Amino acid sequence: MKIALYCLQAATAADARTLLESLPGASVSVATGDARALEQLAAGNPDVLLCEAAPGSHTVAALARVSASRPPLTPMLLSRAPTPELLIEAMRAGVREVLPLPLDRVTVAAALERLRVQAQTVPGRHGKVLAFIPCKGGSGATFLATNLAWTLAQAPDNARVLLVDLHLQFGDAALFLTSETPPSNLAQLVHNTDRLDAALLSSSLLWLTPRLGVLASADDLGAGLEIQPGQVEALLALARQEFDFVVLDLGRTLDPVTVKALDAADRIYPVLQATLPFVRDSRRLLDAFQSLGYPNERVSLIVNRASKHGDIRQQDIERSLGRDIAYSVPNNYPLVASSVNQGLPLAKLAPSSPVVQALGQIATDLKPQADKPASWWQRLRLGGRNETVAAKA
Ligand SMILES: Nc1ncnc2c1ncn2[C@@H]1O[C@H](COP(=O)(O)OP(=O)(O)OP(=O)(O)O)[C@@H](O)[C@H]1O
Ligand SMILES: [Mg+2]
Known part of the structure; x- marks a missing residue:
């Protein structure tokens, strides 16, 4: 990967260069100085331009000119203390990533890996929206x-996945997978609907892996309630173009x-448990889906926390709801x-647990190779052992 590095001071450039050159496959060119130096650097057609800017400087304007005139180039901002004003300016200049100075090897490597994955984006991608309720x-x-x-x-198919916490109040989805603080959230992102684009979406996500981004819920109860349906519709339309699964x-x-x-969802997974109050409320939810005109094929019921020893059997639930249980x-x-x-994801803690296998089965059914006898998930997790996945009901 051809990396161009622009820093305000030679000492910063020297340190950053040493780090970047230690990354496998990186070829690095460096400049310091005025905006002309930045433009000359970009003329070398790098894949990515790491550009240091200070709040109130003219560098971001120069970066905007450079990235607009060379579309394949991906600009990333380097900053010691990014102020909100600098971040907004940078987003307008098409910046996808902001990396703190001094550079940290893990952070830079992850950002470059995301860029590599992004470059594989299929034009006209139409990701599947999966709604859990x-x-x-x-x-x-x-x-x-x-x-x-x-x-x-x-999954080894390079799928890009976005997780969106759409609880308007008290959302906690990010905390199920990480203790890191999200850089932004749903309320802040949709507040900017008029300039919502791939770069802004990407920079609002907490990237847990190069293929998995999380959009956290609003952290303020009032802000969550101000979110409008049209804003969510616009967000999901964009997300489908950028991700294979939302x-x-x-x-x-x-x-x-x-x-x-729910209207936008390709598949809706209502989640219940095998007790009477859950079955009763599931009935109400399914009736509501019917009124909303959602076809039965779009709805896959999941019974969670299933146990062989419960009072209510799967057949009883299916009879009561008039629907098959999918998982x-x-x-x-x-x-x-x-x-x-x-x-932490359960797959990290207990990769061969039956709960993880059940999730693997749901994932496999969403992938095109679902009809193959041994799924990628089974092969990966069971290491070829002849065990059955009893998740599918
Ligand atoms: N398969 C499972 N086995 C055992 N415990 C589980 C299982 N799935 C979830 N739980 C437990 O149930 C708790 C509640 O789960 P979760 O927060 O996902 O529910 P929810 O339906 O999203 O609730 P809410 O209505 O608050 O959004 C979890 O914290 C976890 O401890
Ligand atoms: Mg929840």
């Missing part, structure tokens, strides 16, 4: 949505934003609680 509070919808997003992004973690209230998200995910409270409490 609890039939009743605490059903496990967030656990399943977050861990399915992780599973889909681990996993939505929804709240249980059928408010206008949630309905807009049942086993109950394992200690393991799942440990994953949730540590903020």
